[in-house]
Amino acid sequence: MRKKKAECKNFPAWLTSFSDLMSLLLTFFILLYSMSSLDISKAAKFLSYFQGERAQYFKKFSIVKPIKLYTKDLAKKLGKILARTLPISGYQIVVTKQYVLLRIFNRILFKKNSLELSPEAKKALNEVVKTIKMIDGNYTIRVEGHTDIGEPKKPIEDIKDPWDLSLRRATATVRYLISKGIPQNKLVAIGYGDARPLYTWNNPILRARNSRVEIYIQIEKERKDIEKLIKEEQQKIKHKKEGVILNGTNKTKQ
Numbered sequence: 001m002r003k004k005k006a007e008c009k010n011f012p013a014w015l016t017s018f019s020d021l022m023s024l025l026l027t028f029f030i031l032l033y034s035m036s037s038l039d040i041s042k043a044a045k046f047l048s049y050f051q052g053e054r055a056q057y058f059k060k061f062s063i064v065k066p067i068k069l070y071t072k073d074l075a076k077k078l079g080k081i082l083a084r085t086l087p088i089s090g091y092q093i094v095v096t097k098q099y100v101l102l103r104i105f106n107r108i109l110f111k112k113n114s115l116e117l118s119p120e121a122k123k124a125l126n127e128v129v130k131t132i133k134m135i136d137g138n139y140t141i142r143v144e145g146h147t148d149i150g151e152p153k154k155p156i157e158d159i160k161d162p163w164d165l166s167l168r169r170a171t172a173t174v175r176y177l178i179s180k181g182i183p184q185n186k187l188v189a190i191g192y193g194d195a196r197p198l199y200t201w202n203n204p205i206l207r208a209r210n211s212r213v214e215i216y217i218q219i220e221k222e223r224k225d226i227e228k229l230i231k232e233e234q235q236k237i238k239h240k241k242e243g244v245i246l247n248g249t250n251k252t253k254q
Helices: 014-036 040-048 052-057 071-085 119-133 162-179 204-208 224-242
Strands: 091-095 099-105 138-146 187-191 212-220 244-247 250-253
Touching: 071 091, 071 099, 071 119, 071 212, 099 119, 119 162, 138 162, 162 187, 162 212
Parallel strands: 138 187
Antiparallel strands: 091 099, 099 212, 138 212, 244 250
């Protein structure tokens, strides 16, 4: 008589242990995740329950968020402005924690073979100035002029060499920003001539982009709500050292 075929396949014994191990590992990682979002003040209060009479004197911890620099937000605003006023190939935006860089190529920024700003460049700079004026904090603006090798291609009155051309164009940009209300003490103009090219390949399209003006906007801005929290923490520490207990608006010495 033939044996009845088993309905379910028998799994090896090691698979049971392996499944238990995976379950334990999952539990362990869930525990790690829950501990990573620990509320310090609640944890300190919980631990104080095991300290006997000292339980009523548990410490309160406050976590103050780091001071934030608003370069990313500023770069987004300036990007929208330039996208509306300049062709996409006419500018670049670079953002770091320290500054926002507006790189505008001279074929867009200035009239051909000239030191005079183009109408579309003035329109773009007008909007940039409005945004800069909204910065609530300390800032500085550094305007750098750059040229390609061999500029100017055609003689320009009173221009001697690439260094002179780059400085004059940077100065022209700074003067325009001042005329629109940016304080003089916030601005610096620098000319580098052809000493800092973006591209060195023998490609006329890329080489033309070496001729540019770079506007560095450096921001040092602190959030007012963070400043308030810091002052409150400093005040609490001061009162604690002096032995003062704060209860609402009342102050009594121990």
